[in-house]
Amino acid sequence: MKGFKHLPGPTSYPFIGNLLGYKAPGVGRSPSQTPHIWKYFNQQFGPLVRLDMPGNNPMVLVFDPNLAEQVYRNEGVYPIRPGFDSLGYIRSRLKETGGNEGLITSSGGKWREFRNKVQYSVLHPKVRETYLTTVHEIGMEFADHIQQNLKNGEDATQEFYKWALETIVAISLETRLNCFHPSQQDSVNTQVLSLMKEIFHGCKNLDVGAKLWRYFPSKTFRKLERDIELFTQITNQMIHKAIQKEKENKLQNTLLGNLFSRGCDEITMTVLATDLIFGGVEQVAHAVMFSLYLLGVNPDKQEILHNELTRTQNPNYLKAVVKETMRLYPPAVVNIRELRVPLELGEYSLEPGTVYILAHQIMSRNPEYIREPEQFIPERWMRESSQKEELPPFLTLPFGWGPRSCIGRRFSEMEIFSMISILASRFQIGWEGEAPLRIKSEIVIFPEGELSSTSRRDNNLKVKHSSENIFFKIKSLNKQTLLNFFIKEYQNRIENGRKAP
DSSP states (O other): OBOGGGSOOSOOBTTTBTGGGOOBTTTBTOGGGHHHHHHHHHHHHOSEEEEOOTTSOOEEEEOOHHHHHHHHTTSOSSOBOOOOHHHHHHHTTOGGGTTOOHHHHOOHHHHHHHHHHHHHHHHOHHHHHTTHHHHHHHHHHHHHHHHHTOOTTOBHHHHHHHHHHHHHHHHHHSOOOOTTSGGGTTSHHHHHHHHHHHHHHHHHHHSSTTOGGGTSOOHHHHHHHHHHHHHHHHHHHHHHHHHHHHHTTOOOSOHHHHHHHTTOOHHHHHHHHHHHHHHSSHHHHHHHHHHHHHHHHOHHHHHHHHHIIIIIOOOHHHHHHHHHHHHHSOSSSOEEEEOSSOEEETTEEEOTTOEEEEOHHHHTTOTTTSSSTTSOOGGGGOTTSTTOOOOOTTSOOTTOOGGGSOTTHHHHHHHHHHHHHHHHHHEEEEEESOSSOOEEEESEEEESSOEEEEEOTTSEEEEEETTEEEEEEEOOOOHHHHHHHHHHHHHHHHHTTOOOO
């Protein structure tokens, strides 16, 4: 069989590999344009593409869901998920974490030990049910906030980030940051959001190439180090206050309280809460913004969703909307695995240590695997629909697969379902401007440019994206209806032995 060097890909040269060929027409070689570069590679070279980058293990881009399945099923007991190397390196030396890297960057036995300590409190449906009321109340507050307080030119993207931060901190620590209050505009909350953005940006720049920062710390590395240290200090202050409340028996329905009751140590609780805050804000906010865009450009789908939420109270279409949004705009372009074993992939025999970049966002838009891939069709996920498709099971995996799938998935879905249902019920969502929406990648996928709001005389709220606009027309709604609907849905799933969404 053929080896790694025989895989198709950009031309390789001594010392620099195929770095010169890492580009695509119209977007160049910018890391922020990764989705476009990889789509071009798929079109030029096929389902497997060789990436030969200096200072890195052999890397293979995988654009076929069936080949991706082979990779996942050979990941072993302790899957290795490369990425965030600079974040893990810095966190391992922080005294606040006791050298514990947490779930995002650790591997092997350390990762498994940490996950075993926390997974019941994060994943069990009966535990998650206790957070439903809190999540819903914050969502309603946010809807009131954007209806009443957003002013002309105000950054709406930042408001969605504030909602996501408010929600995950309330779940984790039973602490309200009051992110929507005008007095908090220049607060620590804003600093946390800014630091998260800077950390993602720094990691993206440092985690490619030879990683010489381990030996010769650069200016970019020093800045990232300062940002991570400050982010950790700020979040630790919040966490330690919450731990003190728990010791005084003042916490009730919180993740931290559940961990404490199960005998979890303080460092583990601190690191997990920090991971959830770091990993659960931008991705959740982006999922909601992408959903609003898709509902805005597909008013027929929006009307179906509105009717099901307010009349039949059937959650199936809501879940299909989220699945279809995640297919088109997943939290990240890829999942990554490094295998410790050799693997025969197609006609190629690949050595242990090869890194597989599983490009689900690209394959999920490939007409070879899905009908009308660029169209927003929630019905393709619904069993009772005539548009139901039998899709490859490993085609779209927005939260990963197997033991290293996202541990915060159920929290994220709960937040996303709640927010979309509230906004789709209270507002008529529209889109004015060009489509499709432009995106960039900075480890996570996000809309290119900022969303800013403008008010309208007809009592609509319009959110503007560059030359494009999302507008929200206010509708009446019984606020208790959706809360009762969510609690009922979760209870039914638990009683029937099914996983909560």
